[in-house]
Amino acid sequence: MTPIVTIRHLNKTFPGVRALNDAQFELFPGEVHALMGENGAGKSTLMKVLAGVYQKDSGEILVNGQAVEINDPREAQALGIGIIHQELNLMSHLSVAQNIFIGREPRTRSGLFIDVPRMWRDTQEVLDRLHLTLDPRTLVGDLTVAKQQMVEIAKALSHAESRVLIMDEPTAALNNAEIDELFRIIGQLKSHGVGIVYISHKMDELKRISDRVTVMRDGQYIATVPTAETSMETIISMMVGRTLLDTGGPQVPAEQSEVVLEVRNLNRGKVIKDVNFVVRKGEILGFAGLMGAGRTEVARAVFGADKVDSGDIRVRGEKVSIRHPADAVRLGIGYLSEDRKRYGLATGMDVSSNVVLASMKRFLWSQFVLKRQAIRATCAQFVKQLEIKTPSLDQKVALLSGGNQQKIVIAKWLVRDCEILFFDEPTRGIDVGAKSEIYKLLNALAQQGRAIVMISSELPEILRMSHRILVMCEGRITGEVSAAEATQERIMQLATRRETAKSN
Amino acid sequence: ASAADDMYIPLVSKGFQHQFWQAVKAGAEQAAKDLKVKITFEGPESESMVDKQIDMLSAALAKKPTAIGFAALDSKAAIPLLKKAQASKIPVIAFDSGVDSDIPVTTTTTDNVAAAGLAADKMAELIGKAGEVALVVHDQTSRTGIDRRDGFLNRMKSTYPNIKIVSVQYGGGDQLKSTEITKAILQANPNIKGIFGANEGSAIGVLNAAREMKRKIVIIGYDSGTQQKAAVADGSMAGAITQNPVGMGYKTVEAAVKAIKGEKLPKVIDTGFYWWDKSNMNDPKIAAVLYD
């Protein structure tokens, strides 16, 4: 069988960064081929070259054994290569249907007008295939990241003629049910002979769907191995170039320490309904739930990013009024948002400006002039500590790899040194090595007496890290589980306890 | 016609921010007070806004005036509206420049072409009928701009063959722009002997430039105003042409009232123009037509 895609000796340099160094890759029809590597290893770059987004410096690409030049995304599409980008690439002012059919709008018979009803119908079909309950007419900007991600996937899948489908971390924002759905569809595509490149940092997914794994490190090809015959540890050590120690779960059960944050009767429209909880000094409180359960909304409400209808918030026992994120930060509350590009980063600015953005006051002479040296020193320290891969502190954040961008948001809140920290999906898009670094860091922060709220859709992460777990469903807190009694089943049961069901 | 008290006469002019138009307005207001009529005075921001002026005229007509004063930016564009005024028996008094039509019962105006010709004569006299001369004009397309430029240029061409016009530039009447323009002219033409500034803003611009570049040239201005008066008095400006804007405004309102009362009016009421310089600027007759 000829490989559907062969990449050889590919080189790509960005100023200051050798993103691809003699990279190679091979994909067969009907194969799910996982591409693994640390943040900044060059996975996305390699795939973007294949998809015509970037131009290679040198090397060759063969499609069905034929050498090709792919100069722009259109040519890639013509060759049957589709891609789901790591970063969302949607038009937020347009409807789901318009996004999915951009560039291929069905026309009316006259050819003048878009056949809108048909577009909606076709969209509905695509969405149904994915078992997605979305109205094709909803504006994409109004969707949560997870749903936006599903729209991206639907868009890529709607190309009937795709023979190669690249998925760059498609599940980063999805919950388990959606991931199952996606994998079912990948199975279908596979049986139709579509070749799939699958990039992910979630190691468990590899075993479930991939046939082979190619590992990259620092832009270089390391090895290609059959998944079934290789252990996870081998793959991880190929990725990071060393063996990782498992850091284990939370260290000290911080049972009866002092309450630092108390939230009472919090309400906001239909998305937050009478939410009550406390966070204690030195504990990691996990927030579990399905997509749209309202966890993000709770965090944003406490942080003052959204207005609430009612609710009391006490910090260290004192009643406070938080009307603005600035109030929250002054009270020592930090919030790391789940959507880094939209809410976390000034992507047009450099690394150091982003890292100190939340704590400017600490870096000023007479409240006005920047302490350049101190800023750089602090940034350098965190770049080192979090192993952020960047050519310099002056690199524009938009040009970093996705995982490294996430680390910068984390660094921003670490610099601010808040007592109460909300981490919303903190490990989204972060590689295994860095993930364990972040877990270590969360533990260390808790040990230093910080109160941490961790919102995560990855149950293993919640189970492993939290001292206590709150589960939400449809804007309500449906239960609390201690670390000792927590199991996946117990949490899922609470996470699906709908209000309507309860009354029966 | 009705009692003078409820006569309303809107004046739609070519502009309102420039000192010239403010002086016309002052004259009109004086007449309104003397004759006990109500007037309003408005005009577009720049003399190129023909359609804005037509909207103003249209709004003025909607107010059912007893008569209307109109200084047309384009002599043909307003004719449909003027016909409407005629149909509703609203007498139209043209001022400043005429309209290509017999609708206006009279026109109070200055002959800008002849006035600029006089400026050319004075310039020729002051530079000894030979040498290089330039013009800084306020506008390339407005009637006053064209008349003053052509009046000056034609007189030079017909009467003074040894005078060479080296440059004609337009500064929109903006003092700062006219200053920069004049500086460039002076820079490019080291032998220049005189410059004519075709309205107040242009003339001040020329003055500023000559002062900033410390060049002694003959400057002839147009209109009056505090700065031109001071410059003429201290000799940095040789003199200027002035129209009689206050008189023009006064006569326009006066003619309107007469027209309402059905009195016979001459086809043209010439409000006159004058050459003024250091020697005559304090004559009562001249001082009366100069404004600050």
Next chain:
Amino acid sequence: MSESTTQQKPKRALFSSNTRQKLLAFASLIGLMVFFSLASPSFMQTDNIVGILQATAVNGVLAIACTFVIITSGIDLSVGTLMTFCSVMAGVFLTYWGLPFYVGVLAAIFFGALSGFISGTLIAKLKIPPFIATLGMMLVLKGLALVISGTKPIYFNDTPEFTSISQESLIGYLLPDLPIPNAVLILFVMAVGASLILNKTVLGNYTFALGSNEEAVRLSGVNVDRWKIVIYTFAGAICGIAGLLIASRLNSAQPSLGQGYELDAIAAVVIGGTSLSGGTGTILGTIIGAFIISVLTNGLRIMSVAQEWQTVVTGAIIILAVFADNMRKSK
């Protein structure tokens, strides 16, 4: 960026249009009209209303052109001088060369489209920012209009039908009580047409898409450059029609007119709820925005407010109109 705040309630719009915003701008317009009717009896008379409609035609058409460009998150500063340039070209074809009426009309539209094509190419192919490309075009066209006309107005004396484009009244012919000039009819027909194009065709779809996220459109394999050029060309052709309207109204092509009109047009678009950062907007909003400006200008004149105070009040009310919308929107 701040567009995508979480405060937004989800919009379930028919096709990415924003119905509420239109209605709210409409309320401001009605409010102004009620106020002026009470303040002056002359305001609500047929003549004056017709005058307001007539005064809106040119700015309305230019604002339609700007709406498309602004939704793509571009800007077109050249609309005013392009309008003038097109009217001069009509004058050249009709008066200088004595060609038949319809040739002049086509010439104006053609040169409008041509100039739009050039702006679009500068922006899409040479990557000149729209502000600079159209600022440059504004100056070039202004100069060319002066050069070609010889800095004199060109009168359409040989083509008497020309004035009928703008001044006569087809509606008034059919309904003598409603002497609405053709210019207004043309404005409304164009508004309806533009609205259909914006909401029902691929061109409109890409207009919104480009303004929302150009990079995403490019990555979806759309020929972004070509569509950008198409949109600017289309907007240019609309300016050509504005050129015909103003020339017909003045029965002449006035070569020095035009600069400054772009600000009025852009203001109409923004008051009508189209965001300068692109991605949203409606033609109906734009038309309402254009009317808000004309009603305001006319009403203050009718009330005989001193001209310098007219300026102050206009400024304040433009801010207030948008503020009122904000208030009602955030409810």
Next chain:
Amino acid sequence: MSESTTQQKPKRALFSSNTRQKLLAFASLIGLMVFFSLASPSFMQTDNIVGILQATAVNGVLAIACTFVIITSGIDLSVGTLMTFCSVMAGVFLTYWGLPFYVGVLAAIFFGALSGFISGTLIAKLKIPPFIATLGMMLVLKGLALVISGTKPIYFNDTPEFTSISQESLIGYLLPDLPIPNAVLILFVMAVGASLILNKTVLGNYTFALGSNEEAVRLSGVNVDRWKIVIYTFAGAICGIAGLLIASRLNSAQPSLGQGYELDAIAAVVIGGTSLSGGTGTILGTIIGAFIISVLTNGLRIMSVAQEWQTVVTGAIIILAVFADNMRKSK
């Protein structure tokens, strides 16, 4: 969004500034100067160079104000009429009320800041889009300048020191061969000061941050509204200084001048490489942009090109200058 185009090369700059762009705009400027020197011997004379410097002062200062606002992805259309308003206020304090010289200077700056504060508040607190808020302010200030001055120029005859702000030459006093007027000195001092503020202080840091992603800045706990107001106030104060410069140069406050100056200022900013979508920009670029405009205008006048052609050529060269930069950048 299109900021993050994938083709962009990273920039290795001191602190979010864009060194290369500055240098490239500089090359266009040099190119123009070389051309004009060859075309006309009058161009490269001290007098003329000093003239160009002087002609740049007002626009340069306004453009500095605009740079801050534009980097936040805002816009300020009121800079021109605000300048005029401030010069009128200086006139009121000095000539009408006979107060001492320095009070007039402070008054101009104070009213500039006050007006900027109002614009900033409208934008930050009432969420009026910057285009509308400053368009409204532009009209309000224009009207107020006319009302307060009584539509007449106000002369500074009682304060002879007033002309020294702009016209006399401190440098010429020290170095008689270099009679650079104070206006130019002020421009350069302000450029250096503004550059320091933009690159070395919190104000500058937030200026960039707001333009890059306002929502992210807000969620970092920064009081975004307050900083926006501070930035507009600061820009307003700079316009106050421009008002002093122009009033001193003309030895009078001319109330009807000012509109149209905003386009020149914004053009200088954009030619200088600042993006209208915010997040990037430099003061040096802006100053070079302002000089490109003045050199072009002056050079064409020196060459005695007919004025309508001057307009055409200016338009074309503005586009070319930016295109040349793009070319060199993409290399």
